[in-house]
Amino acid sequence: MATPPMIEAFGLWKQFGSFLAVRDVTFTVPKGQVVAFLGPNGAGKTTTMRLLTGFIAPTKGQARIAGIDVQTNRIEAAEHLGYLPENGPLYLDMTPRDLLTFFGSVRGMSRAQLQDRMEAVVTQCALSQVADKPTGKLSKGYKQRVAMALALLHDPEVLIMDEPTSGLDPNQIQGVRKLIRELGQTKTIIVSTHILQEVAPIAHRVLFIHDGKLVFDGPPEAMTADGLTMEEKFHRLTAQPV
Numbered sequence: 001m002a003t004p005p006m007i008e009a010f011g012l013w014k015q016f017g018s019f020l021a022v023r024d025v026t027f028t029v030p031k032g033q034v035v036a037f038l039g040p041n042g043a044g045k046t047t048t049m050r051l052l053t054g055f056i057a058p059t060k061g062q063a064r065i066a067g068i069d070v071q072t073n074r075i076e077a078a079e080h081l082g083y084l085p086e087n088g089p090l091y092l093d094m095t096p097r098d099l100l101t102f103f104g105s106v107r108g109m110s111r112a113q114l115q116d117r118m119e120a121v122v123t124q125c126a127l128s129q130v131a132d133k134p135t136g137k138l139s140k141g142y143k144q145r146v147a148m149a150l151a152l153l154h155d156p157e158v159l160i161m162d163e164p165t166s167g168l169d170p171n172q173i174q175g176v177r178k179l180i181r182e183l184g185q186t187k188t189i190i191v192s193t194h195i196l197q198e199v200a201p202i203a204h205r206v207l208f209i210h211d212g213k214l215v216f217d218g219p220p221e222a223m224t225a226d227g228l229t230m231e232e233k234f235h236r237l238t239a240q241p242v
Helices: 045-053 074-078 096-106 111-124 140-152 170-183 196-202 220-224 230-237
Strands: 005-016 019-030 034-038 060-065 081-084 158-162 188-192 205-210 213-218
Touching: 005 045, 005 158, 005 188, 019 045, 019 188, 019 205, 019 213, 034 045, 034 196, 045 060, 045 081, 045 158, 045 188, 081 140, 096 111, 096 140, 111 140, 140 158, 140 170, 170 188, 170 196, 196 220, 196 230, 205 220, 213 220, 220 230
Parallel strands: 034 188, 034 205, 081 158, 158 188
Antiparallel strands: 005 019, 005 060, 205 213
16 A cells, blocks of 8 residues: 655745745655755745645645645644744743643643643653743753744644754754654654755655755755765756756
8 A cells, every 4th residue: 555645745836026936846745754855045945844834825736734735724734733943933931841731722632631742742852851941041952842842742743844953053953863863753754954964864855946946856865876975966956046
């Protein structure tokens, strides 16, 4: 039996005024696959991820999560989706435990379910030592872990993470990579990044976007199959506008 698709993009276009940010992006991610979403700054990665989550509406095209159209059934789709934006919104005067309680209540989780999931994500994201400290007093690395815990709280089948290691130090980056690898054993994940060293350790597949259009789709090793380094392939894929 074929693996069911969990993330689907069909001819996605997004235009802001005269600027075309995303151009006819189409791909499918099957259940259990971890995808690295690569491209230079301004290539359209964040816009595409916002389209996939239903955060913004496409000019044309359709996105589905777990088979559910994110525009026509956004709340139902959100039940299957955890979204970590690049700078996740956090209420800095609240503790991580307060934030998890608040987000869980907004999602309609029962007290018992919320308690079980809170304990799980606090452990999973290594937040035990800071769970009762004001989030605004935490390091950037811990704030990123708090945002990830919020995305994981309802135990979604699909995770979409936009630059989850941005601004972190090498130790923090290693911890986030380890967590993504662990999550990838049971979840379908798209991770946006422009850091090439992150690709091989975490991803089964690479989607490369340039100038708003997909220009590469394949396994990480195919990026270097023609004898180029990852950096050289990156430069070649971005040498000319689409």
